[in-house]
Amino acid sequence: MGRGETTRQAILGHAVAVARQIGLEGLTIGRLAQDLKLSKSGLFAHFQSKEELQVQVLDAAASRFVEEVVKPGLKAPRGEPRVRALVEAWLAWAQSNSRPGGCPFAAAAMELDDRPGSPRDRLVRLQKDWLDVLAGTVRTAAAEGHFRSDVDPEQFAHELYGMMLGFHHAVRLLKDPHAVSRVHRAFEALLSRARPAPP
Amino acid sequence: MGRGETTRQAILGHAVAVARQIGLEGLTIGRLAQDLKLSKSGLFAHFQSKEELQVQVLDAAASRFVEEVVKPGLKAPRGEPRVRALVEAWLAWAQSNSRPGGCPFAAAAMELDDRPGSPRDRLVRLQKDWLDVLAGTVRTAAAEGHFRSDVDPEQFAHELYGMMLGFHHAVRLLKDPHAVSRVHRAFEALLSRARPAPP
Numbered sequence: 001m002g003r004g005e006t007t008r009q010a011i012l013g014h015a016v017a018v019a020r021q022i023g024l025e026g027l028t029i030g031r032l033a034q035d036l037k038l039s040k041s042g043l044f045a046h047f048q049s050k051e052e053l054q055v056q057v058l059d060a061a062a063s064r065f066v067e068e069v070v071k072p073g074l075k076a077p078r079g080e081p082r083v084r085a086l087v088e089a090w091l092a093w094a095q096s097n098s099r100p101g102g103c104p105f106a107a108a109a110m111e112l113d114d115r116p117g118s119p120r121d122r123l124v125r126l127q128k129d130w131l132d133v134l135a136g137t138v139r140t141a142a143a144e145g146h147f148r149s150d151v152d153p154e155q156f157a158h159e160l161y162g163m164m165l166g167f168h169h170a171v172r173l174l175k176d177p178h179a180v181s182r183v184h185r186a187f188e189a190l191l192s193r194a195r196p197a198p199p
Numbered sequence: 200m201g202r203g204e205t206t207r208q209a210i211l212g213h214a215v216a217v218a219r220q221i222g223l224e225g226l227t228i229g230r231l232a233q234d235l236k237l238s239k240s241g242l243f244a245h246f247q248s249k250e251e252l253q254v255q256v257l258d259a260a261a262s263r264f265v266e267e268v269v270k271p272g273l274k275a276p277r278g279e280p281r282v283r284a285l286v287e288a289w290l291a292w293a294q295s296n297s298r299p300g301g302c303p304f305a306a307a308a309m310e311l312d313d314r315p316g317s318p319r320d321r322l323v324r325l326q327k328d329w330l331d332v333l334a335g336t337v338r339t340a341a342a343e344g345h346f347r348s349d350v351d352p353e354q355f356a357h358e359l360y361g362m363m364l365g366f367h368h369a370v371r372l373l374k375d376p377h378a379v380s381r382v383h384r385a386f387e388a389l390l391s392r393a394r395p396a397p398p
Contacts, residue, residue: 021313023222102312110309113301113371114220124373158381162365166357169364172312174323182357193388 008046011036012060015053020104023111024054024119054119061104062126069093070133079144080191082137087160087187091180094168102172106165131157138194147194159190207245210235211259214252219303222310223253223318253318260303261325268292269332278343279390282336286359286386290379293367301371305364330356337393346393358389 014036019027028050033040047053073086094103105127112120135153142151163186170179213235218226227249232239246252272285293302304326311319334352341350362385369378 023310102309107309109368109372110301110306111222120372127373154377155381155384158365158369158375159362159385161368162361162363162385163358164361165364165368166361169308169360170357173308173319174326176357178353182354185354186358186361189392 004046011038011043011046012056015057016060016104019054019057020102020107024057024108025111025115027053027057029053051118055122058104058108058119058122058126065093065105065130070130074133074137079141080146080195083134083141083191086134086137090164091167091183094164095171095180103168106168131161134160141194145196148196151194156190156194160187163187163190203245210237210242210245211255214256215259215303218253218256219301219306223256223307224310224314226252226256228252250317254321257303257307257318257321257325264292264304264329269329273332273336278340279345279394282333282340282390285333285336289363290366290382293363294370294379302367305367330360333359340393344395347395350393355389355393359386362386362389 011032015027015032018031018035029040029043029047032038032053033043047056069086069089069092073082073089076082076085094106105123108119108123109127112123131154134157138147138151138153138156141147142149142153163183166186167179167183170176170182176182210231214226214231217230217234228239228242228246231237231252232242246255268285268288268291272288273281275281275284304322307318307322308326311322330353333356337346337350337352337355340346341348341352362382365385366378366382369375369381375381
């Protein structure tokens with residue numbers, strides 16, 4: 001990485017932390033300049049607009065998600081084990097204590113759903129990409145005979161997403177002591193429905 | 200209602216609309232004073248602090264939820280029909296076009312989960328009350344023989360909550376054209392699991 005790129009990454013690291021705490025909308029170039037004691041014009045050289053900054057923050061969070069969840073999950077054997085590995089890694093991501101603002105995508109989804117523009121478009125693309133990965137893994141599990149041949153991969157991925165949002169809500173807002181066991185029971189039920197009927 | 204109460208309700212009506220669009224944190228007494236051309240001191244007479252204003256906005260949204268969802272749902276016959284009626288009314292609430300910011304509780308949950316204080320405490324109480332209503336209805340369905348006697352009402356309510364958050368996400372962020380049919384399939388699967396095994 002050149003020096004410009006190193007600086008950009010350092011600014012982005014701080015920007016991701018700020019966005020986690022106060023949301024993407026609070027993340028302005030003026031605020032970053034103040035926090036990092038940099039000139040606004042210098043920041044504009046890296047991020048041409050507030051929207052571009054928000055898009056890059058989402059991309060930075062997505063890179064971490066790929067490293068922490070997608071890559072380790074996809075290393076598991078094809079079929080149900082891979083579905084399980086992805087979901088376990090996703091649960092760990094949702095619970096991570098190093099992330100004081102909770103899952104950045106869950107927060108951004110609520111913040112951006114009513115705000116048309118490039119950050120919303122990027123978030124939607126990232127979330128659809130992730131749903132596609134999940135659905136693809138379910139499709140493979142059907143091909144391996146672990147799941148029924150008529151399982152609906154998109155429905156499965158959609159239900160997983162709701163399950164994870166419910167877990168996030170139970171852990172972070174309600175501080176439900178049973179949140180972990182509840183999400184595991186919900187996941188096992190989803191797997192059971194997907195498996196072929198016993199002969 | 201006396202004149203003071205009428206004024207308070209009118210202010211609160213505007214405050215709920217503002218909170219829907221920009222979130223509870225953006226809802227300050229200064230902003231309301233400006234919007235409504237009232238004095239800040241007059242507003243302080245109604246809402247002693249920003250926190251108290253946020254609490255009253257949550258209570259106002261909860262009153263609407265009770266009128267639109269809880270009361271009509273509880274009029275259905277005991278057992279599974281009542282569970283269905285509550286969920287159908289809840290789905291209508293989540294989809295309502297008259298609510299441009301989406302479900303105020305889903306948005307507030309993301310906003311307040313990291314912010315200790317009286318608004319967060321009130322939100323948690325309101326959500327636990329609703330989960331209790333749902334779990335109680337499931338318990339009645341078991342007593343009526345519509346659901347298995349060993350159904351876990353709290354688990355059922357927890358899964359319903361996740362299902363609804365997933366629906367909200369699919370409708371509002373992803374604009375998934377299949378969101379309604381997906382949530383219905385997920386709900387039917389949840390009901391199937393809860394019913395006694397066929398003899």
